[in-house]
Amino acid sequence: MSAHVENPGHETVAVIGLGSMGFGMAQSMKRAGLDVTGYDLVQPTVQRFVAEGGRGAGTPREAVRDAGIVVSVVVNAVQTEAVLFGPDGVAAAMKPGAVFVSSATMDPAVARSLSEQVEALGLHYLDAPISGGAAKAAKGELTIMASGSEQAFAAARPALDAMAAKVYELGNTAGTGAAVKMINQLLAGVHIAAACEAISFAAKQGLDLTKVYEVITASAGNSWMFENRIPHVLAGDYTPLSAIEIFIKDLGIVQDMARAERYPAPLAAAALQMYLAASGAGMGRDDDSSLARLYAQLSGAELPGQNKEPHKA
Structure with a gap:
């Protein structure tokens, strides 16, 4: 400089x-x-x-x-x-x-x-x-x-x-850094939602979730968020390292930006609805991997630690 x-x-x-x-x-x-x-x-x-x-x-x-x-x-x-x-x-x-x-x-x-x-x-x-x-x-x-x-x-x-x-x-x-961060948050929010949907679907199939995690993290379907967040689900521990409410905020900003630009963002919109549903079900201050719990509640899938008391922030 x-x-x-x-x-x-x-x-x-x-x-x-x-x-x-x-x-x-x-x-x-x-x-x-x-x-x-x-x-x-x-x-x-x-x-x-x-x-x-x-x-x-x-x-x-x-x-x-x-x-x-x-x-x-x-x-x-x-x-x-x-x-x-x-x-x-x-x-x-x-x-x-x-x-x-x-x-x-x-x-x-x-x-x-x-x-x-x-x-x-x-x-x-x-x-x-x-x-x-x-x-x-x-x-x-x-x-x-x-x-x-x-x-x-x-x-x-x-x-x-x-x-x-x-x-x-x-x-x-100023503003360019913020815009790049929102692209990252769009991907992060969608990837967490996809990871939680996948692991809960695996539970619904009666699969060994630890083995599923091992296979996926060595396969093309892996993502950084799957690798980072699914261990929370396997442990049944939803202590908030990053809370549901964070992605309600961030994906909400993504939707506001997209609407202003007349840009369709349907995957981010669908993910936002899942975070909103999780918050409405009382998980807003829990870890964002709680989307897996929401999927389990909706489908009857059984996840590890399902009978534990949810974290209270």
């Missing part, structure tokens, strides 16, 4: 949102030698980060006071906007030349709007949704789909290098 960024505190980072992803991202940056301050609505989580050697803050504004990089790891566009411009919003407290790195999954049009508002304040905005799950976040091995100005990339580089195994630089305007 050729641009020089006036940002002498570029190695001081604030992480807003210390959930399963944000905590690991904060750990990875701290491990890389960055000075990291964490904030979360759940103060015991902040205390845990402090106990592991990080800094803690009682408010978002306190967290960003000295930060050259602010990494926002919240769920959606509404929460991102609140982090920036809400009652304790960080945009007014960030120092000139600092960069706001937005990791939430959102509609590309919203990402562009937030970027314009942030940049009007003399700050930088990097549209940087993430993929890889909590385990890779903790190892600093995420995939980041980023777009933004050259200055935003330069300012965020220390954090990006610490958090990710792969950083895809997808363009110089």
Whole structure:
């Protein structure tokens, strides 16, 4: 990068949102030698980060006071906007030349709007949704789909290098990263639905599900989601590593984008209906592999651990 960024505190980072992803991202940056301050609505989580050697803050504004990089790891566009411009919003407290790195999954049009508002304040905005799950976040091995100005990339580089195994630089305007993430989420949501449909169908056939898993993961019908999610079904453990409600949100965004473009997305639409049905059946906060339980309920198939109490978040 050729641009020089006036940002002498570029190695001081604030992480807003210390959930399963944000905590690991904060750990990875701290491990890389960055000075990291964490904030979360759940103060015991902040205390845990402090106990592991990080800094803690009682408010978002306190967290960003000295930060050259602010990494926002919240769920959606509404929460991102609140982090920036809400009652304790960080945009007014960030120092000139600092960069706001937005990791939430959102509609590309919203990402562009937030970027314009942030940049009007003399700050930088990097549209940087993430993929890889909590385990890779903790190892600093995420995939980041980023777009933004050259200055935003330069300012965020220390954090990006610490958090990710792969950083895809997808363009110089916000929204492109968000759009690529939505393509990923379309595939992920459909693949999980297909995997759950298949394993429940196998159960309905009376097959040995462990053997089915072994065969499929060595065959052409395998997918990353089948390989990753079906062990939850085999264990009868639906503790939420990624909840049903996440894909209701994400596939809902896909449908909104598709409708605006007059683009048919029937497979994503069908998958969304299954997630909605699972949520309506009381599984919204359970793991997204709970679609298999829904198929079992609809068909009378028997899955492992079927008589267990469902996880309560």
